[in-house]
Amino acid sequence: MQEQLPSVIHHFTDSDAQIENQTTPTFMPELPEVETTCSGISPHITGKTIANVIVRQTQLRWPIPDNLQQLLTGLSIHNVSRRAKYILLKTNTAETVILHLGMSGSLRIVNNKQKPGKHDHVDFVFTDGTILRFNDTRKFGAILFTSEPINQHKLISQLGPEPLSDQFTGRHLHTRSKNRKATVKSFIMDGHNVVGVGNIYASESLFMAGIHPSRQAGRISLKRYQKLAECIKIVLQQAIEQGGTTLRNFVNEQGKPGYFQQSLSVYGRANEPCKHCDSTIKQIKIAQRASYFCPVCQK
Numbered sequence: 001m002q003e004q005l006p007s008v009i010h011h012f013t014d015s016d017a018q019i020e021n022q023t024t025p026t027f028m029p030e031l032p033e034v035e036t037t038c039s040g041i042s043p044h045i046t047g048k049t050i051a052n053v054i055v056r057q058t059q060l061r062w063p064i065p066d067n068l069q070q071l072l073t074g075l076s077i078h079n080v081s082r083r084a085k086y087i088l089l090k091t092n093t094a095e096t097v098i099l100h101l102g103m104s105g106s107l108r109i110v111n112n113k114q115k116p117g118k119h120d121h122v123d124f125v126f127t128d129g130t131i132l133r134f135n136d137t138r139k140f141g142a143i144l145f146t147s148e149p150i151n152q153h154k155l156i157s158q159l160g161p162e163p164l165s166d167q168f169t170g171r172h173l174h175t176r177s178k179n180r181k182a183t184v185k186s187f188i189m190d191g192h193n194v195v196g197v198g199n200i201y202a203s204e205s206l207f208m209a210g211i212h213p214s215r216q217a218g219r220i221s222l223k224r225y226q227k228l229a230e231c232i233k234i235v236l237q238q239a240i241e242q243g244g245t246t247l248r249n250f251v252n253e254q255g256k257p258g259y260f261q262q263s264l265s266v267y268g269r270a271n272e273p274c275k276h277c278d279s280t281i282k283q284i285k286i287a288q289r290a291s292y293f294c295p296v297c298q299k
């Protein structure tokens with residue numbers, strides 16, 4: 001099918017987040033929230049057949065395909081998975097619905113008695129009455145459909161390794177960083193190098209690894225990258241585990257699933273004492289993004 005994507009794909013990046021111009025940091029779905037969403041919705045829709053798709057708002061980041069209902073009705077969901085921050089609903093015909101939560105999107109499971117609210121833009125209605133409902137206040141999310149093998153899709157094919165996979169190592173980061181003048185923070189937030197390290201988790205991982213966020217990516221040793229890769233895995237894994245406790249929010253509640261605000265060491269803590277050394281946490285901008293660090297613990 002013809003996809004209505006712009007000719008130059010502007011990948012989803014956290015540079016979309018003008019949100020940090022606000023004084024209070026706002027939390028948007030990052031990799032742990034997306035992972036939690038996948039495991040939250042999967043048991044409710046896997047194996048079920050789509051009876052209808054109701055689209056109330058077509059203008060998301062890209063227009064929703066106008067034949068989405070025709071394409072999906074009668075198909076069943078073979079499995080639910082995640083690649084970077086894309087949620088992939090693979091159908092029994094090996095086609096795929098690609099969902100992205102953007103800056104404010106959420107998915108929840110409701111039944112057909114629960115009336116849609118203002119920002120409930122799309123309902124995937126299953127034959128047993130289950131509804132997968134997509135809500136997105138700011139409309140930066142996306143819903144696309146493809147018949148292509150998903151790894152060849154242009155939104156997916158150029159992505160770096162998953163941070164929690166064995167392909168993601170300190171050696172991988174060290175090799176990719178050769179001659180890079182970008183800051184290490186921008187480097188780890190670039191999805192070509194590793195996916196899913198958003199602004200919050202970049203700050204947190206660099207703090208845990210003791211690396212200053214402004215340090216040049218090409219000037220960090222293999223040993224320090226090994227520490228950093230380990231810290232990225234720990235920080236993301238901890239967030240996913242905390243998310244597991246909010247799974248009930250995906251089912252039969254009126255509001256949005258509450259994205260979890262885990263206890264953070266540096267992010268959003270400007271002028272507060274460092275949890276390790278009591279120095280004052282500093283906030284700077286790196287590539288337009290609010291960046292938090294401890295000037296004593298991070299070198």
Ligand SMILES: [Zn+2]
Nearest residue numbers: 274277294297
């Ligand atoms: Zn400190």
